Amino acid sequence: MINRFSKTIWLASVTVFVVAGCEQEQKVDVPAYKPSYISRAVEVTGELQPWAKTQRLEFDCVVAFYKPDGSFYLTEQHHEIYPWSNLIRISAQEPQGKFVWEFSPDGMTVIEGTRQGDFLPIGLGAEDFAKAILDITTTPVRLLESKAGFTRGPNPVKVEGRWYYPIGPSGLDNRTNIIFYQNRDSSLVDMLRFASVDGGTFLAVRGYYYHEIEKGSVSVPTKVEIFKTDAAGFFQQRLVKIDTTHINVWYSQLEPTK
Numbered sequence: 001m002i003n004r005f006s007k008t009i010w011l012a013s014v015t016v017f018v019v020a021g022c023e024q025e026q027k028v029d030v031p032a033y034k035p036s037y038i039s040r041a042v043e044v045t046g047e048l049q050p051w052a053k054t055q056r057l058e059f060d061c062v063v064a065f066y067k068p069d070g071s072f073y074l075t076e077q078h079h080e081i082y083p084w085s086n087l088i089r090i091s092a093q094e095p096q097g098k099f100v101w102e103f104s105p106d107g108m109t110v111i112e113g114t115r116q117g118d119f120l121p122i123g124l125g126a127e128d129f130a131k132a133i134l135d136i137t138t139t140p141v142r143l144l145e146s147k148a149g150f151t152r153g154p155n156p157v158k159v160e161g162r163w164y165y166p167i168g169p170s171g172l173d174n175r176t177n178i179i180f181y182q183n184r185d186s187s188l189v190d191m192l193r194f195a196s197v198d199g200g201t202f203l204a205v206r207g208y209y210y211h212e213i214e215k216g217s218v219s220v221p222t223k224v225e226i227f228k229t230d231a232a233g234f235f236q237q238r239l240v241k242i243d244t245t246h247i248n249v250w251y252s253q254l255e256p257t258k
Contacts, residue, residue: 028084035152037152037165037167037182037187038143038150038167040187041139041140041143041182041187041188041189042140042143042144043187044186044187044188044219045139045140045188045210045218045219045220046140046212046216046217046218046219048144050216050217050218051083051140051141051144051218053251053252054083054217054218054249054250054251054252055082055083055084055250055252056080056081056082056248056249056250057079057080057081057137057220057248057249057250058078058079058080058081058247058248058249058250059078059079059080059081059137059244059246059247060076060077060078060244060245060246060247061076061077061078061079061242061243061244061245062074062075062076062242062245063075063076063077063240063241063242063243064240064241064242065119065120065121065239065240066121066237066238066239066240066241067121068121068122068237073119075092075094075119076092076093077090077091077092077242078090078091078092079137081133081134081137081138083137083138083141084141085104086105086134086138086141086142087102087103087104087105087134088102088103088104088130088133088134089101089102089111090102090103090129090130090133091112094117094118094119096118097113098112098113099112099113099114099117100112100113101113101115101126101130103127103130103131107127108126108127108130121239121240123196123200123201123228123239124196124201124203124226124228124239124240125196125197125198127197128196128197128201128203129226129240131194132192132194132203132205132224132240133205133224133242135178135192135194135205136190136191136192136205136206136207136221136224137207137220137221137224139180139189139192139207140189140218143167143180143189149169150168150169150180151167151168151169152165152166152167152182153165153168156184157181159181159191159233160235162183162184163185164181164182164183164184164191165181165182165184166180166181167179167180167181167182167189168180177194178192178193178194179192179193179194180192181193188210190206190207190208190210191204191205191206191207192204192205193205193229193233201228202228202229202230202231202233203226203227203228203229203239204226204227204228204229204233204235205224205225205226205227206224206225206227207220207221207223207224208221208222208223208224208225209221209222209223210222213247217249218249220247221244222243222244222247223241223242223243223244224241224242225238225240225241225242226238226239227239
């Protein structure tokens with residue numbers, strides 16, 4: 001039997017529900033040594049212990065997909081995220097029918113419906129869309145992964161008026177790899193950039209309005225935007241805006257292994 005409790009938090013018109021309980025086991029493998037910049041990035045979003053116990057995050061969202069002429073398609077989606085499994089499941093009921101997509105280290109799987117969503121802007125595939133949401137939401141976990149081998153650049157760069165340190169896998173000049181951007185002043189990693197699956201588009205993802213779900217828990221972005229950029233990282237066009245309306249959080253009882 002699972003004992004559960006719920007709590008409602010109001011913040012800037014965002015309603016957050018917290019659900020905690022005993023869930024099935026999850027493996028949490030954290031490297032014993034963590035560079036100080038990664039430790040700070042984790043600390044500002046909830047520290048290691050709360051992240052280690054966070055098994056599942058569920059978001060109800062209002063999503064706007066933008067077209068080149070400035071018009072947009074508005075819809076509601078449900079995002080189910082498993083931080084330590086590096087997995088996201090996206091579902092929605094569209095006029096053409098229901099779709100359920102799952103993206104994980106094994107790739108993209110269509111559980112229901114079709115892979116090609118008519119609502120997706122040109123240059124943004126289903127896999128890129130899922131990856132963008134997953135990585136910006138679970139950035140602390142992605143940085144903690146022992147296999148990642150991230151390195152932070154020695155000099156900050158200015159992006160959209162703010163100063164960031166780029167963090168990426170070994171060669172930061174390899175533009176096909178994902179690059180995380182850590183705010184120079186707050187240490188929050190609230191932006192990332194990567195090349196699309198087909199290599200024809202460069203995408204940037206930004207998180208906003210990070211909210212601590214409850215005292216002592218993790219903080220997650222309650223607004224996310226996806227942009228098209230050029231190869232140098234200059235923003236060109238906003239493709240997607242995601243506003244969260246509800247969040248459900250499930251915790252496990254496991255301690256992190258070091």
